[in-house]
Each structure stands twice: as C-alpha cells, then as structure tokens.
Amino acid sequence: MSLRLDPREHAPLFLRLLVSLVAGLAALLLVAIPVMAAGANPFEAYLLMAQGAFGSMFALSETLNRATPLILTGLAAAVAFRARLWNIGAEGQLYMGALAAVMVGSGFLQLPAPLAIPAIMLAGFLAGGLMMVIPAMLKQRFGADEVVITLLLNFVVILFIQMLIEGPLKDPLAMGWPQSVPLVAEARFDKLIPRLRMHWGLIVGLVAALILWLMVKRTVLGFEIKAVGENKAAARFAGIPVDATMLKVALISGGLAGLAGVSEVAGVKGYLSADLSPGFGYSGIVVAMLAGLSPIGSVLAAIFIAAVFVGADSMSRATGISNYLADLVVALSLLCVLVGGFFLRFRLRWQSRQEA
Amino acid sequence: MDVLLDIFASANFWAAAIRIATPLIFGVLGALICERAGVLNLGIEGIFVAGAMAGWLAVYLGAGLWGGVLIAALAGALFGLLHAFLTVILGLSQHVSGIGITLLATSASYFTYRTTLPDVSSPPRIAPFQPIAVPGLSDLPFIGPALFQQTLLTWLALVLVAIVAFVLYRTPLGLAIRAVGDNPASVEAQGLSVRGLRIGAVVIGSALMALGGAFLTMSAFDAFFFGMVNGRGWICIALVVFASWQPGKALLGALLFGAFDAFQIRLQAEIGQVVPGQVFLMMPYLLSILALVLVARKADYPRALLQPWTKGQRH
Numbered sequence: 132m133s134l135r136l137d138p139r140e141h142a143p144l145f146l147r148l149l150v151s152l153v154a155g156l157a158a159l160l161l162v163a164i165p166v167m168a169a170g171a172n173p174f175e176a177y178l179l180m181a182q183g184a185f186g187s188m189f190a191l192s193e194t195l196n197r198a199t200p201l202i203l204t205g206l207a208a209a210v211a212f213r214a215r216l217w218n219i220g221a222e223g224q225l226y227m228g229a230l231a232a233v234m235v236g237s238g239f240l241q242l243p244a245p246l247a248i249p250a251i252m253l254a255g256f257l258a259g260g261l262m263m264v265i266p267a268m269l270k271q272r273f274g275a276d277e278v279v280i281t282l283l284l285n286f287v288v289i290l291f292i293q294m295l296i297e298g299p300l301k302d303p304l305a306m307g308w309p310q311s312v313p314l315v316a317e318a319r320f321d322k323l324i325p326r327l328r329m330h331w332g333l334i335v336g337l338v339a340a341l342i343l344w345l346m347v348k349r350t351v352l353g354f355e356i357k358a359v360g361e362n363k364a365a366a367r368f369a370g371i372p373v374d375a376t377m378l379k380v381a382l383i384s385g386g387l388a389g390l391a392g393v394s395e396v397a398g399v400k401g402y403l404s405a406d407l408s409p410g411f412g413y414s415g416i417v418v419a420m421l422a423g424l425s426p427i428g429s430v431l432a433a434i435f436i437a438a439v440f441v442g443a444d445s446m447s448r449a450t451g452i453s454n455y456l457a458d459l460v461v462a463l464s465l466l467c468v469l470v471g472g473f474f475l476r477f478r479l480r481w482q483s484r485q486e487a
Numbered sequence: 488m489d490v491l492l493d494i495f496a497s498a499n500f501w502a503a504a505i506r507i508a509t510p511l512i513f514g515v516l517g518a519l520i521c522e523r524a525g526v527l528n529l530g531i532e533g534i535f536v537a538g539a540m541a542g543w544l545a546v547y548l549g550a551g552l553w554g555g556v557l558i559a560a561l562a563g564a565l566f567g568l569l570h571a572f573l574t575v576i577l578g579l580s581q582h583v584s585g586i587g588i589t590l591l592a593t594s595a596s597y598f599t600y601r602t603t604l605p606d607v608s609s610p611p612r613i614a615p616f617q618p619i620a621v622p623g624l625s626d627l628p629f630i631g632p633a634l635f636q637q638t639l640l641t642w643l644a645l646v647l648v649a650i651v652a653f654v655l656y657r658t659p660l661g662l663a664i665r666a667v668g669d670n671p672a673s674v675e676a677q678g679l680s681v682r683g684l685r686i687g688a689v690v691i692g693s694a695l696m697a698l699g700g701a702f703l704t705m706s707a708f709d710a711f712f713f714g715m716v717n718g719r720g721w722i723c724i725a726l727v728v729f730a731s732w733q734p735g736k737a738l739l740g741a742l743l744f745g746a747f748d749a750f751q752i753r754l755q756a757e758i759g760q761v762v763p764g765q766v767f768l769m770m771p772y773l774l775s776i777l778a779l780v781l782v783a784r785k786a787d788y789p790r791a792l793l794q795p796w797t798k799g800q801r802h
Contacts, residue, residue: 165595169602217582275776275783276728278529278582282721283772290772294765416586453601458594465587466573473577 135480142475147423150471155421155435158463162456169452176446176456183445184438190445192327198430198437199329199398200225200408202336203391204415205422205429206343211384213347213424214360216267216377220281221388222412223288224262226403228255228389229396230292233300233311233403236318247317252335252393259389260382262288267381271374285412293405302402311403320398332394336430339387343426356380388412410458417465436461494753501633503752505641506707508745510535512644513699514723515730515737516651517563517692523655523732524688525668525791529585530570531696532720533592537562538697540596543704543711544603546613556640556701563697564690566592571689575682578795589720600711610710616640638706640698645738647695652734664688668789671796681796696720718772725775728786740778747774 163173184194204221211218218224231254236247266280293309296302300311320331347353355376358366367373395407418436422428443457494500514531521528528534542559546552566588573584604611616638625635655661663684666674671681699719704711726744730736748771755767 165598165602219586269780269783273780273783274786275780279721279725279728279779280776283718283725283776286718286721286772287769287776290765290769294763297765298763413586413590416583417590420583451605453598453605455594455598455601458590459598462587462590462594465583465590466569469573469579469583469587470577473579 133482135482136477137480139476139478147475150475151421151423151428151432151468154467154471155464157467158460159439161463161467162459165456165459166452171450171452176450176452179446179449180439180442182442184442189327190441192324192329194434194438194441195333196329196399196437197441198433199332199336200391200395200411201414201418201433201436202333202430203339203387203394204411205418205433206336206339206415206426207384207387207391208416208419209422209424209426209429210343210347210356210387211263211380212360212419214356214377214380215363216380216384217278218263218266218281218381218384218388219278219416220263220266220284220385220412221391221415222408222410223281223285224259224385224388225392225395225408225412226288226292227262227392228259228386229392229403229407230295231255231258231389232318232393232396233314236314236397237312238315242317244317247315248320248397251314251318251397252390255389255393256386257389259392260384260386262389263381263385264378267377271377289405292403296403296405300403305402309405313402314397318397319401320394328399330394330398332398335390335394336433339390340426340430343383343387347426352376352379388415391415414461417461420465421468423468436464490754490757494750498629498632500749500753501629501746502636503749504742504746505633505637506745507748508741509637509641509644510699510702510707510719511723511726511741511744512648512738513695513702514720515726515741516644516647516734517695517697517699518723518727519730519732519734519737520651520664520692520695521567521689522727522789522792523668524664524685524692525671525789525794525796526571526574526685526689527581527585527724527793528567528570528588528689528692528696529582529724530566530588530592530693531585531723532716532718533589533596534563534566534693534696535700535703535716535720536596537566537592538700539704539715540600540700540711541697542701543613544600546705547611548603552616552705555705556698559697559701559705560694563700564694566697567690567693568686570693571686574795575685575689578797581793597713610712612709613705615704615709616706640702640706643698644702648734648738655734665789668791671791671794675798682798685796696723699723722771722775725779728788729778729782731782731787732789744771744774747771 166173166176183190185191204225207221208218232251235254236251242250266277269275269280270277296311297309302310302312323329355371358371359373359376363373391411396403400407414436418429418432421432439460440457443454447454518528518531538559541562542555545558546555570584570588573579574581618636618638621635625631655665663674663679667681667684674681700716703715726740730740751767751770755764
C-alpha cells in the first residue's frame with residue numbers, strides 16, 4: 132500500500148466549507164499551547180472568548196461592529212486575489228478612503244444626509260480605488276511587482292495621514308490630539324439599534340458582498356476576472372482585455388477597502404485619526420483566504436475573525452492573557468486554510484502495489 | 488549648499504549611513520538567498536520582528552550577546568522551515584504563506600513579549616554590542632570614526648556579503664542553489680535534491696533575516712519596541728530586485744539606502760521647521776518604490792521564482 136496524490140479538477144462546495152471550518156477550529160485549538168504557556172486554562176479562555184463575542188446583545192453588537200470593516204477589506208482582497216492581483220495594500224487604501232470621506236464630509240459641502248452619505252462613500256471608494264489603480268498601472272507599464280509596492284504604500288499613506296491631521300486637517304477643538312475635523316452630522320452613519328454601536332456600515336458591507344457575488348456569478352466582468360486569474364496568457368489569447376480587466380479589479384478592490392475607511396469614520400469615530408484601523412487591511416487578507424475568495428463566505432469569515440478579536444479582548448480583561456492571542460489565531464487561521472487548500476487541489480488515495 | 492557639504496563631509500554622517508544599512512544588509516542577503524533558490528519569502532517582515540524580540544529577550548533573561556544572536560538566528564530558521572514546508576514541500580502559494588509567516592512571527596513575538604514581561608511600562612534595556620575600536624585605525628581622520636564606530640554585528644554583515652558571494656559564485660553548492668532557482672530540472676538531472684536545496688536556502692536565508700532584526704535590538708538600540716521593524720523587511724524585498732540578486736550590488740544598494748536615510752535625518756534637522764517631518768519619514772518607502780519601478784523592466788528574476796517543484800516533473 133502507498134499513499135498517492137491525485138490532482139482534483141474541482142473541489143465540491145461542502146469540501147471547501149469543511150476546509151475553512153476546520154482551519155478556523157484548528158487555529159483556535161493551536162492557541163491552547165500559548166494559553167497554557169501563559170499559565171491559564173485553555174477551556175476557561177475559550178469560554179470567556181465565546182461569551183465576550185456572542186454572550187449578550189452588547190457583545191454581539193461589538194462583534195458585528197468589528198466585522199463591518201473586515202467584510203469590506205475581506206471583499207477587497209477576495210476580488211483582487213481572484214484575478215491574481217496581489218493587493219496587500221488594503222490598509223493604506225482604507226486610510227485614503229477615510230481621508231476622502233473627511234475631506235468631503237466635514238462641512239465645506241452643505242448637503243442633506245441623502246446626498247452627503249452617497250457623496251462621502253463615492254469619494255472614499257474612488258480614493259481607495261486610486262491607491263490600487265496606481266500600483267496596477269505601475270505593474271502594467273513598468274513590470275513593477277505590486278506586492279511590494281502596495282505593502283510599502285501602506286507606510287507612506289499612514290505618514291501622509293499623520294501629516295494632514297497634525298497640519299491642515301487638524302481639529303482645533305480636539306485639545307491638541309492629532310485628529311481631523313469631525314464629519315458633519317448629515318454625513319454620519321446612523322446606529323442600527325439605539326445604544327448599540329453597530330451601524331449602517333454593516334448594511335453597506337452586506338450589500339457590497341451581495342453585489343460582488345452577483346458580479347462574480349452573473350456578469351461578463353466576473354467571467355473575465357475568473358479567466359484572467361486562471362490563466363492570463365489564455366485569457367489574452369481568447370480576446371479578453373486583460374489589462375483593462377486588471378485595472379477594473381484594482382479599482383473595485385481598492386474602492387472596497389476605501390469604503391471600509393469611510394464606514395469606520397462615518398459609523399464609529401466621526402473623525403480621522405492615525406489609529407483608525409488596528410490592521411483591518413491585513414486581517415482582510417485572512418478573511419478572504421478563509422472564505423475561499425467567496426464574497427458571501429467573506430461575510431462569515433469576517434464575523435469569525437471579528438469574534439476572535441472581540442472575544443480575546445474580553446478574555447484578556449478577565450484573565451490577564453495578552454490580547455495578541457487574537458492576532459495569533461488570525462495568523463494561524465491563514466496558514467491552516469492555506470494547508471487546507473492542499474487538500475482541495477489533491478485527493479489522497481491509498482493504493483496497492485499492483486495498481487501502481 | 489553649504490548645508491549639504493557639511494553633511495557629506497561629516498564622518499558621523501557616514502557612520503550613521505553604515506549603521507542604518509546594517510539590518511538591511513542582513514535582510515537583503517537573506518531574501519537574496521531564498522529568491523536565488525526560487526522561493527519568495529514575504530515572511531521577512533515578521534522574521535525581523537522575531538529576530539529582534541528573541542535575541543533581545545534571550546540577553547535580557549541572562550544569555551550572552553552572542554547567545555542572543557544565535558537564538559535570533561534559530562528563531563528565524565524555525566519560521567523559515569515552516570515557510571519551506573508550506574511552499575517547497577506542499578507547493579502552496581509563496582505569497583500567501585509569506586504573509587502568513589509575517590503575521591504569525593509578529594504576533595508570536597508580541598505575545599511572548601507581553602507574556603514574559605506583563606508589568607513593564609517602559610521597555611527594559613540590555614547592555615548592547617559596543618563599537619570596537621581598532622588601535623591605530625580608529626584614529627585615522629574621517630575613515631576612522633566612520634568605520635570604527637560600528638559594532639561587531641556590522642562587521643559580521645560585511646563579512647557575510649563576502650561569504651555569500653563566494654559561496655554563490657565559487658562553489659558547487661552555490662552553482663546548485665542558483666540553478667535550483669533558474670532551472671530546477673537541470674539540478675534534478677544531476678542527481679541533486681531540488682527540494683532539499685530549496686529548504687536549506689530558505690532556512691539559512693531566514694536565519695540571516697532574523698539577524699537583521701537582532702541588530703536593531705542588540706546594537707542600534709538596547710530595547711524591544713512594538714512596530715520597531717517598521718517596513719524594513721519589505722524594503723529589503725525591493726532592494727533585492729534593485730540589486731539584481733547579487734550580493735555585491737545588495738551591499739551597495741543597502742549602503743546607498745543608508746546614506747539617503749542618514750541624509751534625510753540630517754536635512755530634517757536643517758529644514759524641519761518648514762517641511763513637516765512626515766515628508767522625510769516617507770522618503771525611504773518612496774525611494775524603495777522608485778527603485779523598484781526603475782529597475783523592474785530590466786530585472787532578471789530567477790526564472791523558477793514562485794514555481795513549486797515536484798520530483799520527476801517534466802516541462
């Protein structure tokens with residue numbers, strides 16, 4: 132008997148779901164080791180995390196609040212990775228989207244809410260999109276690798292934001308804190324339920340997921356993205372405008388990350404500061420991979436990742452274990468789902484010697 | 488103009504340039520070895536953090552300085568082994584695995600730091616590597632202070648450039664490593680193990696990256712800060728392309744970069760009142776992007792970079 136690997140043409144849906152589920156669980160199980168190393172009981176820690184993330188209406192609202200930007204950055208990564216455009220710059224695009232929202236929505240345009248909200252969303256989408264279109268064009272024109280450029284741009288953007296909120300955009304009423312002037316009331320997202328923090332950004336995220344799902348399944352662009360992602364040369368040979376498709380993907384991907392920034396400013400903070408995102412852009416990559424690049428899956432994966440963060444914060448307050456545990460779970464989820472991808476590509480089969 | 492001349496004529500400026508270049512030399516060499524063998528290692532940013540934390544913590548807990556360096560290298564090698572397992576053995580996406588390694592190494596380092604030192608408000612310090620004075624040479628005008636303000640880790644980095652160049656171009660092992668990133672089929676035809684060579688290269692390369700991190704906490708500074716690596720790993724990935732995957736040019740690129748960075752810090756002191764500080768801080772990243780864009784067309788990527796290899800594979 133020997134073990135043989137047979138390539139798979141297509142992995143069934145249930146198997147893909149199973150891989151993501153097992154990957155998330157495996158990541159949670161693996162952190163039992165650092166929890167024990169920190170001198171705590173892992174079962175107690177898991178229980179506290181679950182309670183912290185889902186144990187009350189307040190906890191649930193916090194989790195969905197945290198999931199909102201992750202849905203959008205997850206979609207941003209998912210649509211780009213589908214076309215094999217490596218957008219690792221969602222963090223910077225998020226900040227550019229937030230910046231655009233503040234520039235449009237802090238009062239120099241006097242608009243009623245039904246116009247102000249679409250205006251800041253459009254501005255944020257375009258600003259984020261532009262931040263990804265530039266590296267995509269540099270790739271097409273000069274062959275420059277978009278991975279490193281988008282990664283480096285994240286650092287440039289955050290410094291640019293710091294410069295603006297300590298300079299021209301600084302709120303004179305913020306008692307010296309480096310934060311931007313606030314959005315006007317008309318440009319703020321309403322809360323979904325009074326006294327809970329979750330807001331209309333969640334609906335934006337869900338609608339975006341739905342639109343992206345329809346686009347992937349039902350539109351010419353969706354087909355073109357798939358073709359470009361699977362084989363660029365073949366797509367070009369088949370007459371698909373590869374470069375134009377890539378630029379559209381870049382705009383959509385960066386734009387979605389920009390919307391995440393708009394949502395955080397308009398739904399949570401009300402102003403722009405340099406600590407707006409604790410790495411939502413990077414976690415978005417994990418969301419997309421856990422979701423198998425599926426738009427609907429991204430919503431579920433974002434809720435999972437958000438629950439890990441919110442749960443770990445709460446567990447950390449109760450036990451004193453560092454909440455960097457959440458980042459460990461997120462990193463391990465990514466690596467576990469990557470390994471899971473191996474089983475989607477290959478079928479393991481035992482075979483007897485005669486067969487071979 | 489006088490300002491510029493003053494800056495370039497000062498030995499302290501060149502000493503700072505070499506100091507800033509040192510972690511990049513380690514990082515670029517590490518990335519270069521991995522990529523020459525056909526494996527992109529985006530784990531570099533996290534491996535820098537792991538090296539910085541592990542080396543520092545070992546010394547803080549009582550190890551000697553060189554013990555700390557060894558621990559840092561081991562931590563890097565360990566994450567390299569994981570990256571090699573995922574990308575070389577399982578043939579999974581080098582991009583995604585690398586990002587995963589960066590996230591894992593960073594969060595594991597932060598978690599370990601917080602767990603080991605739960606109650607510190609300001610980062611505790613260690614006694615770092617000290618500059619070594621060479622009697623006679625240190626007293627040379629200009630060159631003396633520029634070169635001999637450096638610690639042994641900087642000298643290690645410079646020696647490693649020579650060693651890596653020698654091994655890559657003058658030994659059968661180097662030939663095999665270069666071939667495995669260009670034309671793995673030819674290596675297999677020689678009866679050598681493609682996977683073995685790649686795993687070895689990624690492990691060694693990752694250990695070197697970790698030394699870049701260790702330099703930060705054990706020589707440039709004397710403590711570990713969150714976010715102290717600050718994109719240095721990504722800059723190394725850009726510098727490798729700029730250096731055409733050659734150790735000599737990698738050294739030159741890192742030194743140019745160090746000189747530029749030291750220059751902008753001094754310029755900031757001169758004209759910082761009129762230009763916001765962030766403009767200067769952006770420069771290293773923008774410079775890396777510019778370098779990447781300028782050389783991209785001519786860049787001679789190792790031909791089998793990003794391509795997994797299965798034994799007996801035919802093209």
